[in-house]
Amino acid sequence: MPLFAILSMILSAEPPKPAYPPSRVDEVVDTLHGVKITDPYRWLEDGTSPATQEWTKKQNAFSREWLDALPGRDKLRATLDRFLDVGGVSSPVPRGSRVFYMKREGKQNQPILYVDVTSGEKRTSEVVIDPNNLSKDATTTLDWWFPSRDGALVAYGLSEGGSEQSTLRIRDLATGKDLPDIIERTRACSLAWNPDGKGFFYTRYPKPGSVPKGQENYNRRVYFHKLGDDSANDALVFGEGRNAADWPQVALSPDGRWLVVTVEKGWAKSEVYFKDMLKNEDFVTLVENVEATFKVVPRDDRIYLLTNEKAPNYKVLAVEPQKPKRENWKEIIPQSDDILEGVLPIGDVLVAHRSLLFRSTLMTYSRDGKPLGDGAVTYSSSYGSLSGEATGKEVYYTLQSYLVPSMIEKRSIEPKGLGASEVWKEVTAPFKQGTLVVYHVGVRSKDGTDIPLTLIHKRGMKPDGKTPTVLYGYGGFNISLFPTFNPTRFLTICEYGGIMAIANLRGGGERGETWHEAGMLAKKQNVFDDFIAAAEYLIEKKLTDRDHLAIMGRSNGGLLVGAAVTQRPDLFKAAVCGVPLLDMLRYHKFLIAKLWIPEYGDPDDADEFKTLHAYSPYHRVKNDTKYPAVLFATAESDTRVDPLHARKMTALMQAATSSDRPILLRLEDKAGHGQGKPRSKLLDEEVDTWSFLLNELGVKP
Numbered sequence: 001m002p003l004f005a006i007l008s009m010i011l012s013a014e015p016p017k018p019a020y021p022p023s024r025v026d027e028v029v030d031t032l033h034g035v036k037i038t039d040p041y042r043w044l045e046d047g048t049s050p051a052t053q054e055w056t057k058k059q060n061a062f063s064r065e066w067l068d069a070l071p072g073r074d075k076l077r078a079t080l081d082r083f084l085d086v087g088g089v090s091s092p093v094p095r096g097s098r099v100f101y102m103k104r105e106g107k108q109n110q111p112i113l114y115v116d117v118t119s120g121e122k123r124t125s126e127v128v129i130d131p132n133n134l135s136k137d138a139t140t141t142l143d144w145w146f147p148s149r150d151g152a153l154v155a156y157g158l159s160e161g162g163s164e165q166s167t168l169r170i171r172d173l174a175t176g177k178d179l180p181d182i183i184e185r186t187r188a189c190s191l192a193w194n195p196d197g198k199g200f201f202y203t204r205y206p207k208p209g210s211v212p213k214g215q216e217n218y219n220r221r222v223y224f225h226k227l228g229d230d231s232a233n234d235a236l237v238f239g240e241g242r243n244a245a246d247w248p249q250v251a252l253s254p255d256g257r258w259l260v261v262t263v264e265k266g267w268a269k270s271e272v273y274f275k276d277m278l279k280n281e282d283f284v285t286l287v288e289n290v291e292a293t294f295k296v297v298p299r300d301d302r303i304y305l306l307t308n309e310k311a312p313n314y315k316v317l318a319v320e321p322q323k324p325k326r327e328n329w330k331e332i333i334p335q336s337d338d339i340l341e342g343v344l345p346i347g348d349v350l351v352a353h354r355s356l357l358f359r360s361t362l363m364t365y366s367r368d369g370k371p372l373g374d375g376a377v378t379y380s381s382s383y384g385s386l387s388g389e390a391t392g393k394e395v396y397y398t399l400q401s402y403l404v405p406s407m408i409e410k411r412s413i414e415p416k417g418l419g420a421s422e423v424w425k426e427v428t429a430p431f432k433q434g435t436l437v438v439y440h441v442g443v444r445s446k447d448g449t450d451i452p453l454t455l456i457h458k459r460g461m462k463p464d465g466k467t468p469t470v471l472y473g474y475g476g477f478n479i480s481l482f483p484t485f486n487p488t489r490f491l492t493i494c495e496y497g498g499i500m501a502i503a504n505l506r507g508g509g510e511r512g513e514t515w516h517e518a519g520m521l522a523k524k525q526n527v528f529d530d531f532i533a534a535a536e537y538l539i540e541k542k543l544t545d546r547d548h549l550a551i552m553g554r555s556n557g558g559l560l561v562g563a564a565v566t567q568r569p570d571l572f573k574a575a576v577c578g579v580p581l582l583d584m585l586r587y588h589k590f591l592i593a594k595l596w597i598p599e600y601g602d603p604d605d606a607d608e609f610k611t612l613h614a615y616s617p618y619h620r621v622k623n624d625t626k627y628p629a630v631l632f633a634t635a636e637s638d639t640r641v642d643p644l645h646a647r648k649m650t651a652l653m654q655a656a657t658s659s660d661r662p663i664l665l666r667l668e669d670k671a672g673h674g675q676g677k678p679r680s681k682l683l684d685e686e687v688d689t690w691s692f693l694l695n696e697l698g699v700k701p
Helices: 003-012 050-068 073-084 513-517 525-540 556-567 593-600 606-615 644-656 679-696
Strands: 029-032 035-038 093-095 098-104 112-119 122-129 140-147 153-160 167-172 191-193 199-204 221-226 235-238 247-252 258-264 270-276 284-287 294-298 303-307 315-319 330-333 339-346 349-356 359-366 371-379 381-383 394-401 407-414 422-425 436-444 450-458 469-472 499-503 549-554 574-578 629-635 663-668
Touching: 035 606, 050 644, 050 663, 050 679, 073 679, 098 140, 098 422, 122 153, 140 191, 153 191, 191 247, 199 247, 221 247, 247 294, 258 294, 270 294, 284 303, 294 339, 303 339, 315 339, 330 349, 339 394, 359 381, 371 381, 436 525, 450 525, 469 525, 499 525, 525 549, 525 556, 525 606, 549 556, 549 679, 556 574, 574 679, 629 644, 629 679, 644 663, 663 679
Parallel strands: 469 499, 469 549, 549 574, 574 629, 629 663
Antiparallel strands: 029 035, 093 098, 098 112, 112 122, 140 153, 153 167, 191 199, 199 221, 221 235, 247 258, 258 270, 270 284, 294 303, 303 315, 315 330, 339 349, 349 359, 359 371, 381 394, 394 407, 407 422, 436 450, 450 499
């Protein structure tokens, strides 16, 4: 062979792919609805097996060596450390002269629960619960908290290592100590105090061994606890004999008479029941077998329902509990072009939060639905949860944007609407106003649907067709991606001269329930088409190109990234796939995933199986395909999405890819789905994430 031919072959040869740790291949074949399904890495589903643990150890070591060798990590860490110093505040809960809220700032690992107490003209802040002092590694998390009606007691839940498996305790503010009452298995607890503060209704899960194995994450029920009693003897109030996947939430009218239980059955359907606590009678059915969602706010004489029944943009109904039949219901706030996000009755006024993509509005209405005065409008910003007392005269809420950290504002309730805004609590941002720009464009999806896309970059930056760009999305569970201050996620690429793109995909709630339904069940492929269309737009408009475009997402967004990578591997240079769902034919068999069947579908159903099999990322991986670089990030204590998805997908893609770009697994210990992750661990994760992305996009920190 001539020398020039040999040299040509050498020069044209693909670089070798990394020498990954070996992964055992098993011959596992299932036949589902007549289709043969191979699953060579099913053995990696068992995270407790020595073989899986040894494999994980080697994968983590391989990833650690690769990531630690990337340039500029120290400089990048300093930047991200500065971003995380900003902290933030949560929506407050007022109780008379006390207002409870959470705040994290500076180097604190966990947010602290504070109470501000007003006496005359004086206001003082006191620490109620500081999780930073509860464990050496700061992995003890304050999951949730509920002050009693007078604010003298706080029921709260703690969990360890990101597990979210809360244990309920009660803090006495007078002594600063906990009462003897301890209740386990109160994950994501819903709780309503009696007006006298001597007991509460709450939700908890069954004791292991009391239900069949694997059912401990279901069968959530409502109980009543009287202070001082043994919780093992707490009375079961609601849930006996119901579907194991039902998700009840409790609420109580201010006078303690009307107990309301809302049962969520997925993210597109709910049921409502209520009980008169003055009478020894059964629950009355308010809503049942209706294909719609209902959010409930009980008051002494009315039960307010925020619903999308025959109103995809939501409306508000009022029900007199003593006249609960449908013909007596009254429509208070009708549906409009805006999305009605929330409503809160305060005195004789209803405070409502409306949104339309990147515009948020606060409005007030009378009890009969008459608009009062002008609304408070913000653009490219978002309001958080409304809070205020039933008989109060002011409303609290959080306000934030991509560039401004969350702050708590307060407005008085006036006869003709809302009073002037007052910044009640805030933290400062490290970004000078005007140095970054945020703007919105429309993207045409595959079927012609207009998809909103937000772009963020430094002012004066001119894209050259090769600008490093990161595209983020979620698209599911009726969750809206409103402007949120998260500088490590949304502003890091901007710091290094790139573009951050955030897509509002179908499946979310940005355009009401119609938008949600257009991206769930049999229509889930729309979400992936929207995301791919956003990527193609960025390239078509010469903002970037394939070699400078990365994607990222977490949880349902991890499924999104997995689908995009397997459907269009040619479109991206790199991807970060966080705590993902990837095997959509077996997802429902693990942890709490049966709760998501109403959103994704049931693989045991023949028709729904076809939809899931068509996009399931684990089943779309093809051999000898040049896949982009992928970092799978997950955690061993995740009790929502089992890390088995990331393990199996890592092994499969490492074997299948023909690219020299890395397929890495980052499986973290003492961490879960993300809630409550301490600042120190979050910083480590962000340094790995962004050193990986910046390196693949050709950016030097």
